[in-house]
Amino acid sequence: MEERDVIQLLRHYRHDLLNQLQIIDGYLSMGKGEKARIKLADYVGHLQKESKLMNLNAPLFALYVLQLDTLHPNFRSSYYIHSENMDLHQVDQLLVEYFQKIMAITENMIDVMELYELKLHIYDKNSGIVQLELIINGRFPDLSTLVETMGKVNEMITVSEHGDGITCAVCIP
Incomplete structure (x- = not known):
């Protein structure tokens, strides 16, 4: 930076x-x-x-999260950390890369006149696995194509459609 x-x-x-x-x-x-x-x-x-x-000890990821609304003006974000003692230093760059990949694909398929809600959840799964979950709500011009495109990008990213949005999840060992 x-x-x-x-x-x-x-x-x-x-x-x-x-x-x-x-x-x-x-x-x-x-x-x-x-x-x-x-x-x-x-x-x-x-x-x-x-x-x-x-306190996640992931400075690149923390900076990206803090800048989300500025970097992605069509999104209003919130985040939730579901752990007290995670040290993500080893996967810091990887978290940012997955997050940026999901955002890039999503931004290519939004209505630029629409404001989207983004909720980020970070879970500490058993055995040292970290789960990054993004819930993105809003009116997408072609939600099924977004889900299909997201699913093809990387097998580590799971995506599902719900009501007026998508949920993307990545588990990182």
């Missing part, structure tokens, strides 16, 4: 932090202490979730 990319990431992060603080300050100035406490608790929860991401 270039220095300018780091600065851009920090600028975006600072902007988000200031927005959250201004909302909390606004609630307090209107005498809505309970709403301010709820907003503060939500933000603390967000920071704790971010801490779990950083």
Whole structure:
């Protein structure tokens, strides 16, 4: 990552932090202490979730996840870490490569006027296996072709269609 990319990431992060603080300050100035406490608790929860991401010991993957909404403007992402003590240093680059591959294929088959919801789940499976699961919801112009294309890319990626989206999963030993 270039220095300018780091600065851009920090600028975006600072902007988000200031927005959250201004909302909390606004609630307090209107005498809505309970709403301010709820907003503060939500933000603390967000920071704790971010801490779990950083503690995965996968810096490339963490940076990619933190930049998702910027790198992929048609997607709004959230992520969930389903483990307390994962060390993903050995598979850091591989996680990013699979994630980028899934996103590249998906972006080639979206409606650019549509906003998609992306939920990332990271599971610590038994025997040191890590599962990366992406649930992508939204109106796809041709969902069945997306599923078919995704399935042909790599045998490690499993894909299934559901309602208004797809679920892609990769298990990495």
